[in-house]
Amino acid sequence: MIFLRLLWQIPIALLLLTIVLVFANEYAIARSSRREKNIAYVSSDQPGFDAERHVLDVYTPKEPSAKLRPVVVFIHGGSWDSGNKNLYSFIGRRLAKQGFVAVLMNYRLAPGVQVPDMVDDCAQAVVWITKHSAEYGGDPNRIFLMGHSAGGGIAALLAVDNHYLANRGLAQSPIKGTVLDDPAGLDMYDYLQKMEYPNDEQYLIPFGKKPAVWRAMSALYHVNAGCQPMLIYVGERTYPSIIRSTRKFNQRLLELGIKHEFAVMPGKKHIEMVTQLFWQKNVIYQNLGKFVASQEQ
Structure with a gap:
């Protein structure tokens, strides 16, 4: 007994x-880091201002640096209708631990707005970062995007189509590279035409019912020869639609000769692709450090 x-x-x-x-x-x-929370990245008198969603957090290393640090901007996922930067504070802390200035943002969600407005929100956050990152020790000339799931789709769109930033006053994109972690929505044009899976109609709320918008919001159709380098990670056991769209995206990058790396992570499902970032020595963090360093040479 x-x-x-x-x-x-x-x-x-x-x-x-x-x-x-x-x-x-x-x-x-x-x-080892400091976190400054809920900084508004748009003016409170701007039409549509949302005090909960138009905010970001900045994570900075406590250790002083003689020069400005690279900035990594993480965009959260959540099927375009959920998610919050606070759920991913562990990513901000680990990026700061590695010596980056990390920025995690909220953006407005469906059904309140549709995806074009979400992308515009994130573009405005990037504009804010270029103006204010130096105040936190970040280099406005070394900004890298990172996103998971829906946030990966938004990051990809900002990376390949500069008109969102240009519309907000940045004629020259400050984005030096992008990390896509199991990105969703790279080809919503194809996805929403086929409607292959149960409950696919739910995505007509954030994307609307116009095929022209589906295509405009799909990064695949905006890849061009001037795109900056990318790292793309896909879970071996993630959703079939993500596997298919990322392979198409990879092929398009290959066709145009865009410098990038594409890796399938054995055994990983969609959620595991982001929860693995809890571990400081995760391969994505390791490769991110090398990736950023390579762009500085």
């Missing part, structure tokens, strides 16, 4: 030990 009780206690002890180690690790990483 005593032996059985001990066996029952072992899993609980391991669970408690794991929780303690996770919190200790998180505390240690958090101590």
